[in-house]
Amino acid sequence: MPSFDFISSAHRTLNIESAAVATLATRFDSHFVKACTMLMNCKGRAIVMGVGKSGHIGKKIAATLASTGSPAFFVHPGEASHGDLGMITSTDVVIAISYSGNSNELVTLLPLLKRLNIPVIALTAKPRSPLGEFAEACLDISVEREACPLALAPTASTTVTLVMGDALAIALLEARGFTAEDFAFSHPGGTLGRKLLLRVADIMHDETAIPRVSPTTPLLQTLMVMSEKGFGMTTVADDSTDLLGVYTDGDLRRSIDRGIDIHTAVVGDVMNRQPITVAANALAAEALAVMEQKKINVLLVVNEQKRLIGVVKINDILRAGII
Incomplete structure (x- = not known):
C-alpha cells in the first residue's frame, strides 16, 4: 500500500x-x-x-x-x-x-x-x-x-x-x-440525570441510625459506639439533642498524636466543635464535591433549622452512581 x-x-x-x-x-x-x-x-x-x-x-x-x-x-x-x-x-x-x-x-x-x-x-x-x-x-x-x-x-x-x-x-x-434540573428530567436514566436529580435526602441514613454520645462520654466508650454503628464517626449532643460536635477516626489519630490518654479522656474534650454539614435538599453531587474537597468520608445532614436529621457516607453516593 x-x-x-x-x-x-x-x-x-x-x-x-x-x-x-x-x-x-x-x-x-x-x-x-x-x-x-x-x-x-x-x-x-x-x-x-x-x-x-x-x-x-x-x-x-x-x-x-x-x-x-x-x-x-x-x-x-x-x-x-x-x-x-x-x-x-x-x-x-x-x-x-x-x-x-x-x-x-x-x-x-x-x-x-x-x-x-x-x-x-x-x-x-x-x-x-x-x-x-x-x-x-x-x-x-x-x-x-x-x-x-x-x-x-x-x-x-x-x-x-x-x-x-x-x-x-x-x-x-x-x-x-x-435549567439543568429541567434537562435532567429529560435524562433520568443516566449518570447525568442522577447527578442533577438525586438529593442527599434520597440516600442519607436517618436520625435513628446516627451514632450519638454526650460530651461527658468516656473516649473508650465513644470508640465502641463508633465501631458499633460503622460510620467511622459519632455525633456529640447534649440532653436536648442539640449538635455540639463530631468525633471521627481521623480525630482519634490526632488525639493519639497529641498524647491524649484515651483511657481517661472524655469525648467533649477532644471533639471537633465545627463539624461539616450539608443540607438535606442539597444535590448528592454537591455533597460528594464537599467530601472530596475536605478529604472526609461522612457528612452530617441538617434541615432548614440546622437540626441534625441524618448522615451520608461517600460510599452511599458512589453506590448511587453519581460518578
Whole structure:
C-alpha cells in the first residue's frame, strides 16, 4: 500500500469545515430571529424533516431540541407521503432540511403543509429554491466547498446544518430559561440525570441510625459506639439533642498524636466543635464535591433549622452512581 499522509488529509478536512462553520456568524439575521420566534410560539411540536444525510442530521437536531425544552421529533418525508403525515398537526412547526431546496420528497409535501396551514422553517443553501421560497423563515446553510475532494459526500454542509440546528436549540433553551434540573428530567436514566436529580435526602441514613454520645462520654466508650454503628464517626449532643460536635477516626489519630490518654479522656474534650454539614435538599453531587474537597468520608445532614436529621457516607453516593 503506497504511503499516504492521513494527518494532512485530516487537517484539510478540519480547516474546510471550520471555515464553513465560521461563515454562519454572518447569517444570524431576521430569518433566524423569525425561526426562533416561530418555535417559541409553537403550541405543538417541531417536526424535523430531511432526506439522506440531511435526514440523519435532522434526527440529531430533533433530539437536541427535545432534550433542551422544545418538543420535537423526526419524520421522514417519504414516510409522510405514505401515512405519517397524520403525525403532524396544525399546531406544529416543520423544520425542513434540504441543501438543494428541491428534494422531491419534501417539495411534494409543501402543498399539503400549506393546506394544513403549518408554518415551515427551511434549512437550505438555495433560498430561491421551491423550499426556500415556500418557507416563512429560510436559514442559509450553504458552504463554499465540501471537505470531500470529489464534492460528492456531504461533509462541510452537514456540519454547518448541524451547527445551525444547535444554534436554534440553544437560543430557545436560553430564551425559555431552561435549567439543568429541567434537562435532567429529560435524562433520568443516566449518570447525568442522577447527578442533577438525586438529593442527599434520597440516600442519607436517618436520625435513628446516627451514632450519638454526650460530651461527658468516656473516649473508650465513644470508640465502641463508633465501631458499633460503622460510620467511622459519632455525633456529640447534649440532653436536648442539640449538635455540639463530631468525633471521627481521623480525630482519634490526632488525639493519639497529641498524647491524649484515651483511657481517661472524655469525648467533649477532644471533639471537633465545627463539624461539616450539608443540607438535606442539597444535590448528592454537591455533597460528594464537599467530601472530596475536605478529604472526609461522612457528612452530617441538617434541615432548614440546622437540626441534625441524618448522615451520608461517600460510599452511599458512589453506590448511587453519581460518578
